[in-house]
Structures are given as C-alpha cells and as structure tokens.
Amino acid sequence: MTDNKTKEQFIEIMEKFMDMSCKRLPDDVYQKLEELRETEDDPIQKVLYDAYFTNLKQAEELGRPCCQDTGLLHFYITVGSEFKHMDMVEDALRKATHRATYSVPLRQNTVNYFEERNTEDNTGERMPWVHWDIEPGGDELEIICYFAGGGCCLPGRSQVFKPSDGYAAIVKYVFDTVSDLGINACPPLIVGVGLGHNMENAAMLSKKAYLRPLGTHHHHPKGAKLEEDLLEGLNKLGIGAQGLRGKHAAMEVHIESSARHTATIAVGVNVACYAHRRSVIRFKNDMSYEILSHKGVTL
Numbered sequence: 001m002t003d004n005k006t007k008e009q010f011i012e013i014m015e016k017f018m019d020m021s022c023k024r025l026p027d028d029v030y031q032k033l034e035e036l037r038e039t040e041d042d043p044i045q046k047v048l049y050d051a052y053f054t055n056l057k058q059a060e061e062l063g064r065p066c067c068q069d070t071g072l073l074h075f076y077i078t079v080g081s082e083f084k085h086m087d088m089v090e091d092a093l094r095k096a097t098h099r100a101t102y103s104v105p106l107r108q109n110t111v112n113y114f115e116e117r118n119t120e121d122n123t124g125e126r127m128p129w130v131h132w133d134i135e136p137g138g139d140e141l142e143i144i145c146y147f148a149g150g151g152c153c154l155p156g157r158s159q160v161f162k163p164s165d166g167y168a169a170i171v172k173y174v175f176d177t178v179s180d181l182g183i184n185a186c187p188p189l190i191v192g193v194g195l196g197h198n199m200e201n202a203a204m205l206s207k208k209a210y211l212r213p214l215g216t217h218h219h220h221p222k223g224a225k226l227e228e229d230l231l232e233g234l235n236k237l238g239i240g241a242q243g244l245r246g247k248h249a250a251m252e253v254h255i256e257s258s259a260r261h262t263a264t265i266a267v268g269v270n271v272a273c274y275a276h277r278r279s280v281i282r283f284k285n286d287m288s289y290e291i292l293s294h295k296g297v298t299l
Contacts, residue, residue: 002088009287010088014096014143016299017291018073019104021145021279022065025056026293028214029190029276032251036188045246052241052274067275070106071147073097073128076211080138084285089141090130097121097128109150131204140282142292144211147277155181158194158203158268170195170267171230177269178234178250183243186273189250190214191234193227194268195257202268209254210272213293218255227253241274 025033037049059066075093079086098121100106110124111117122128129148155177161169174193182189194205217224230253240246251274260266272278280292291297 002085006085006287007088007092010085010283011092011096011099013281013287013289013299014093014145015099015103017279017281018096018100018106018145020294020297020299022067022070022104022106022147022277023059023063024294024297025066025275026278026280027295028293029251029274029278030056032214033188033274036248036251039248040241040246042240042246044244045240048241048244048246056275065104065106066277067147067149067273068107069149069151070104070109071149071152071277072109073122074146074148075128075130076133076144076146076208077130078133078135078142080135080140082137082139083141083283084139085141093128093130094123098123140284142280142282145279145281146211149273152185152271152273154184156203156206156268156270158199158206158266160199160202161265161267163263163265165265167226167265169265170226171233173267174230174253174269175233175237178271179237179239182249182271183239185271186275187239187241187243187250188248188274190272190276191230191250191253192268192270192272193230193253193255194266194270195255195260196266196268197258197260197264198266199268201258202266203270204268205256205258206268206270209256210270210276211278212254212256214252216254218257220257223255223257227255 101122108120110119110122112124190210192206192210194202196202234249237249239249283289
C-alpha cells in the first residue's frame, strides 16, 4: 500500500501538471501550427493563425486556460508491473481533478446521466476517464493527460464494414466524418483513425492515434502511406483554420491498427482541435518525474 505522504505528493504534482497542460500546448503541436501559418497566403487565414498565437501567448502570460472549454479529463496510463504505487493512482487522479477544477480553474463540464445535474468538480461516474496499459517488468508510470473538449468529441464515430467494401470504405468514412463534422472541432485538426475488428477497439485505437506525437508514423509502410494520402486529400477540401477556407484541414492524420476478423473492417475516427491539450509525464517509484511533452517546463 502507498503511504499517505507519497499519495499527497502525487496529487499535488498532477494538480500542477493539469494547470500547466490546459494553458500551454505541447511543443510538437505549437511547432506544427507555426509551420502551417507560414504556408498560408489567404489574408483571413493569416488573421486566424495570428489570433491563435495571440491567444496562446496570453493564456501563458495571464495564467489562464487557452480554451474556455477545458473539457473532461482523460488519463491514458502505461505502467510497469513493478511500479509500486498502482493502488493509489485512480483515486489520486480523481482528487487532483477535483482540486484543479477550483485552483486552475477548469470549467465545470461533468454531468452524470439520468441525474442531469452538473457535479461541479469535473468528477463523476467513471470520470475522470482512466485507461490502463500494463508493461510487464517495467517500474515507471507514464500518464498522457488529455482535455477532451465538446467540439472535438462531437465528430467522433465508428462503423463496421464488410471486407468486400475494401479499403475504399476506410477512406470514404474518414472524408465523410471530417467534411461533415470536423468544422465543429476548430481546425486545423489532428485526425485519429483506428482500424480494428469491431466498433469498440476501432474507436479506442482512433483515440490512441491522435494522442501520438506529431511527426510519428504508422509502423507498416502501407499504413504510413495511407496516413500521408489521407492528409493530402483532406487538405484539398479547402476547410482551413476555423473552417474559413484555407490550405489545411488537418495538421496530421495518424492511424493505429489491430488485426481484424476475416468478416469485418472496423473504422473509428476521432479528431483533436488546434488547441490539442495533450501532455505526457513519467514517474519513477520515488515520485521523481519528467515532463516529456513540454521541454524545459517545471511545475
């Protein structure tokens, strides 16, 4: 069992980490936005990108969230089986979320079904959302903290196709999702595509896909080529920043996949907005930590 002092230390670190994470974009996302701004020649697009960067600068300088919708807290955990404090992590994350709601502050977004009343502290039934992956033999805890805003959640969906529909069904489904619903999520987007055997694992894989660092690619050459082709095609839609006609509907397209059943092709699509508040922290057993997503940041 983890002692109370260690648990309290972890809670305090995660509260501060959430505070930083909703006010400052990860390095890779910020750099990608800078790259895209330089390629736009439409005057309205230049104004929009300038507004993005003004907003991000003021959020950091004033110590305020960079988007008013601070979403729901999602934690994607990879933990070694030899990490000594697994017993306290979920409860500690719940307590850190409660505290951060008032100290940051975060917008109160969480509503339990059937009660239909705001919980007022961003905790609730199975919320914050915590997903675990276990690494046998490891002794570290890595947490991806993600602020899941409503605009990014709205376009998410998954569907199962027949194998006879082929890979063309995957491409059409991604294009239909982004062209029909992507504007809700404040483009340019990060598009996560999950390829699996049923709705559940395709949806989860699509989530993991857009949480990958920008600049990474699918491990299979054909998967990496499909990422490239989808990005090129989506950017020809002319959606642009905020949907106001520009060169970039998306920053990147990421695909994650599992083996499929012989009788199914399952596709999930999730998108993230330009203010992609994804941050990564890694703990050792002694509660020392390293922030992987924001270089040089101290809490």
